[in-house]
Amino acid sequence: MGRRQFCSISFLTIAILSIGLSACSSDDDSVSAWTGLTPTAFGMTKEFVYNYNSLYYLYIDKDKYLDSPESYIGKVNTQFLVDEGYPWDFHDIYYMYALMNDPFTNYMDPTRALTYISSWMSSEELMGAGFELDSLKMPDKYIIGQIDRNSPADKAGLKVGDEITEIEGVSLTNETVFKRLTVAERGDTITYTIKRDTTTLTIPVVIDSYRSPTVDISFKDSIPVIKISEFTAYTSNDSGTYGEFVEYLRETEKYKTTIIDLRYNGGGDLDQCIAMAQTLLSKGDTTIGIISAYADTIHKRQAFDTTFYINKTDGFAKDRYFVFLANGRTASCSEVMIAGTVANKKYPVIGTVTYGKGIGQTRSVTPSYSIASITSMKVIDKQRISYHKYGIMPDFTLSDDDEALEKAVALAKDQSYVRIAGYGTVNTGNFAKMAVEPDSMPGFYLLPNEYRKKF
Incomplete structure (x- = not known):
């Protein structure tokens, strides 16, 4: 079974949360028929064929980085991975995923995937x-x-x-x-x-x-500060992070201004953050656009579809003035919420340049009950502009958390500042594989240096 998802960055582990849309089949025979690969050819297993085909159809950079299937067979240092405790029959698959160009396209064999599956859509x-x-x-x-x-x-x-x-x-x-x-x-x-x-x-x-809850509220100089730690479908609220957020917005309806703190929020469930942004927008506002790769199995090719999320009704908080707090660890869905809101309402952003993750992943449970995560989505704003690799610029750059909060409070009280900043102009460097912490990327760092592409 497969699911399209957005990926969250915890900076210790990579946590992925489902948005619940079917992406690819789990039937061994049907996936091997996608490209006509024979599982036994060149020593390929059915699991290898499933994963190769998934990359072939879903990986947005497959034309640049996916080679022929036989180029991945028998090339890895098997003894090295055995010594590290990785089952031998998955080594070629680990090698294949390691040679893709982004750290969020990766693979976990069933011995590692089992304990991870339950955390896909839930808070701690x-x-x-x-x-x-x-x-x-x-x-x-x-x-x-x-x-x-x-x-x-x-x-x-x-x-x-x-x-x-x-x-x-x-x-x-x-x-x-x-x-x-x-x-x-x-x-x-x-x-x-x-x-x-x-x-x-x-x-x-x-x-x-x-x-655990994922949203908290406090007050600074009588200004509500709503802090969101992650976006997930199942939390202390039956409606997930969105439900928690709406509760606090309802509780503070009498306030004309509110600070939304997304610092250190690595992202999560795309459905949640889009719905939350829409509560702040007006009817007809375009929140965000998603370009998604999918399998055109009739023509046996990769195809793309673009979906824009447009408010069908007014969000109930559309007339409140908001100030966003962000920093270099504000990523993925957090950036979607900020970009989707400020592109329409021009609310200010305070802090430092965000992480710059304008891509999303399809995650699937494979026939062997492994987990495959494949970058299959790109984010664009209402003007079709991407912030990927460059992040969202703050209107006021303040790296000290307390100073940033003080500035946010001052702007919230004034309620007149109109955002003029845009996206970053310098590559954040977060998408070079070597910049990723070794224990945060299943697969890639298990390989000896000679098997790693340099970018």
Whole structure:
């Protein structure tokens, strides 16, 4: 089975999240028929044929970098990969993907893919009660400063501002006692005694796992600051990051201006970030365009389709003034949200030049239950201009996070600045393979230096 996706950059790992559109078949015989390859020819396995055909039809740079299938057979240092624990029957496939030109086109054999599949569309799974204390009030008082949505604490009825006075009937005398009393496993019940205004309540909380939130809100000089950490379909909200974002927009409807913080957000699910941008736009606004490669199996060739996302109705926050915070780790879907919004509304962007990832990937589970990720999409704005490799320029360049926030607050209060900056003019260098951290790219760095193309 295959799915088209946008890719997120975590800068430790490459996390890919599905947007749920069918991309390619998982049937061995049908994929081998795409190009007429015979799985046994030149020692090719069915898994190799599936992956070669996937690259042939979907990889946007295949004309430059994909050679004939036999050129990848038997060329890799097998003993090197065996010593690293990689199954021998996937070595030729690793080699083939390693010679493609971007770090997001890669392969994971089934021994590595199994634990990764569950994270495609979900935020991190957490275990615990799901609240944090207001550290400014400790150690004298134990005040709840934050509660994760749909966490055990939230479901039990704990609220921000509650003062915890006892746990399991034991008075809290210091932080060490607090930490010891909160140690628990899934299914355990912890009973909290809390003060809420003038009322004392006893609330049992059943410890369980829950999805971490991906959106948070705070206030700076009475200006809402909505921070988005990633874009994913399944989070603490049933509607994913989009649902969390909409909740906070609704809660702050009375405010005429808001800061959206996308610093250190490596991206994620394309459906989510497009829908979120559309809540800020007016009817008829064009959010973004996606050029996608697909398999024209009738003519046995690669074909391309361009889709523009246009607002059919007004977004409910279209009249609010927004300021965006971004930096060099703002990438992928975060850039889509910024570019799609500011191309229409001309809101300011504060920080540093973004990562410059204007491409997306198709990810498929292969016949052997491996994972293949192939760059098959390019992003263009409403003017058909790409920011890929160059990033989005800020209107005010500030590398210090606190200074950038202060400037964003000043602009949010004024509500008059009209964006004049565009896209970067200097290549960020993020798409040379050697610039990628070795542990963040499955496949490529497993190969000895002599097998790597230099770019």
